[in-house]
Amino acid sequence: MLGAVGRRLRPQLPRVIGSLLVLLASAGCGLVMPLVLGVVVDAVTGKVSEHPLIGDGDPWRVLTVLLVALVLGSALNGIGTAWSAGAADRVVASLREDAVGAALTLDQERAEALGSGEVVSRSSDDVAAVTSAVNTALPSAIAAVTGVVVTVAGMAGIHWAFALVLVVVTVPVYAWTVRRYLRQAPPLYRAERAQRAARAGVVLDAVRGGSVVRRFRAEGFGRRRLVVPSWLVSRLVVLTQIATTRLFGGVNLAEFLGLAALLGTTFVLLGTGAVTLGAATTAVLFFLRLYDPIGTALMMLDQLQSAYTSLGRIVALVGIGGDGHREDDAARAVCAPPGPVPAVVVRELDVAYGTRRAVTGVSCEVAPGTNVALVGASGAGKSTVAAVVAGVRTPTRGSVRVAGRDPHALPPAERGRVVALVSQENHVFSATLRENLTLAAPAAADDALWDALRAVGLAAWAGQLREGLDTPVTHEGLGDLRCQLLALARVALLAPDVVVLDEPVSRAARGEAEVLARAVAAVCRERTAITVIHHLDQAARCDRVLVMEGGAVVEDGTHEQLLRRGGRYTELWTASHPEGPGSQSGEPGP
CATH class of the missing domain: 1.20.1560.10 (ABC transporter type 1, transmembrane domain)
Known part of the structure; x- marks a missing residue:
């Protein structure tokens, strides 16, 4: 001291x-x-x-x-x-x-x-x-x-x-x-x-x-x-x-x-x-x-x-x-290997909470521009894997590379430009709409702010505000749906290489889930995304699905491939869609 x-x-x-x-x-x-x-x-x-x-x-x-x-x-x-x-x-x-x-x-x-x-x-x-x-x-x-x-x-x-x-x-x-x-x-x-x-x-x-x-x-x-x-x-x-x-x-x-x-x-x-x-x-x-x-x-x-x-x-x-990172880690993190690399590489990942093992031996590679869904029952380890990839939780064993860099070794500001995490709970500060948006990009011009709002479907609402971008807002005044959309607008402004979303629509009401799903799709378009998903209808829209159970990945493939395989994913889909394993209603299951 x-x-x-x-x-x-x-x-x-x-x-x-x-x-x-x-x-x-x-x-x-x-x-x-x-x-x-x-x-x-x-x-x-x-x-x-x-x-x-x-x-x-x-x-x-x-x-x-x-x-x-x-x-x-x-x-x-x-x-x-x-x-x-x-x-x-x-x-x-x-x-x-x-x-x-x-x-x-x-x-x-x-x-x-x-x-x-x-x-x-x-x-x-x-x-x-x-x-x-x-x-x-x-x-x-x-x-x-x-x-x-x-x-x-x-x-x-x-x-x-x-x-x-x-x-x-x-x-x-x-x-x-x-x-x-x-x-x-x-x-x-x-x-x-x-x-x-x-x-x-x-x-x-x-x-x-x-x-x-x-x-x-x-x-x-x-x-x-x-x-x-x-x-x-x-x-x-x-x-x-x-x-x-x-x-x-x-x-x-x-x-x-x-x-x-x-x-x-x-x-x-x-x-x-x-x-x-x-x-x-x-x-x-x-x-x-x-x-x-x-x-x-x-x-x-x-x-x-x-x-x-x-x-x-x-x-x-x-x-x-500390400083958020060690000097040797930072040097190793910013020196990405030359040439094209997978957007996300996870190798032999283990994560424990005290003596309890939450994730065991998870390995996968995610190609750039791919939208990957992590699905499974509660406690399967989905959110833990997402947190490790986002760099907010340290693995017990194994390694993670995002665009060739270790997110845990990056300074917070640099990490945010590489990988951004959108959790289930997002806060809106008692400040103006502009100030809440520019948390992600302090130097962003008004055109960029409006583009971000337009991408998540908030531009029409913001255009009706008396003071526009300078209107004071609060978390309670916006409500859960607009708070979540505002968090997605920040990600659009930040423009990271990889987006990690932890059950972005799980708490939404039936009528709001589709609005959030469209905003998520707009933010993740032409961008690598790893999404923890509760409603399997959203997983059906992803390029690839990883099914987790007991802290391990038990199935890997597209929605159609996994349904044809008749394994754990089919069981989960059938439980949420009693009308048949092949149906895609577009509405979230129960």
Whole structure:
């Protein structure tokens, strides 16, 4: 984690070093007032007649010195704080961008392993915690530390015994307090963050499945699922507050013991004549001045510890996402072999979910421009094969090549131009129609956008919108059919070499299925397509059909060939078309 932060901090080193020097100077200005007051005490008691800083004690000169020290110290503190916060903000901004980028480019396998709540929590709540600490706690802590260093040096300059009191009496108490806190707090913060992520996952599930919950009147089910993570978050928050309260109690104890020891030391030194009354006054004022920076530093430790835990989770997310590919894989992926190659080549593909084998020994080649259907019963492995070909799931064994390149080794932007996946669930952002389309091609002209809409049958509808392409749209406002058609329009704009469609019409109503089927055919025309199909009427229109069962391909051929063969495909067709194995009604089966 420190290495990841260090790489991003390196360009900010001049700003960091400058802020430390300025804050040290500001802390030095803060010592002027106790020093002047000590000199005034000595002047009143006749111990000193003139001082280099205030001369003979002229009130106007004393006031001027104090005013200049106050204004200069405040200005330097502001500059140093701004510089340190600016450097830290830049580091956090870089981490935030990388965290969100990593969350958006996680492959399906890793995203499922983490869970949606964990991904959202790390890229939102944890980033917010780090940002808050950077903007408030970190600058205050840096200023406090520099103030402590300068003040201790000033006390040692008056007499070594004063500094010794700090080292012998207060430092052990502070060290014990901080050590106890660091032993108790980090596990609590990590557990709290994990439970917050679990709670966020439940909320996200409830939002996504809201229609199902309302349909079955199962609101109580959602509330019950929130009880345990919500209660655990509350309990962990209380436990962290207890640890923080103990930290504050240790700070107060150290201050009490330190002041008592300092007063005793002052009494001894005054009795022996080792220091003057003014010097003793200055030392005591220096020590009292330490209350604020030491207390600030230790009290900010709570917020900094919380931010440190969040920072670790963010860096872990960035590490999981990585760069999306390894350099050697990327080099191998973009160097496609010369000459014509099959559009898709799958060799000895195995995919496992934990200990369960979902796909076993699948091998096939798909020629360019071919539309291949993957059919079979639920759980046969169709969607898994499609996800591996699209590069969103990593195979356990075997290899996949799309246009001669490994889709898993390509950067996400490059992969999208090679192979595009259209799943059953497609999202429309609350933005304009133009913005939703140009997600696939940011530089696309209006003519290209209208061509894409025309290809999927949305041009007439879009032409009736009051603001045309600049009309705001939402997922709920468009409905499932138009959302799916809009996703297909994005594919038409992207124009990938290969399109992978995962049951594009399985959720459509009987009247909508044909509309979607025509849009799919238009997008896949003169393009290689692999389609996971539930309704076998759609498979009959494909150039080739692969029948899967138990994670393996058991039949391969055209629709007519497989019907004549009388195997597993014929059984599936007969089950969905009781009127006869040779019929093609054009309407989807049940």
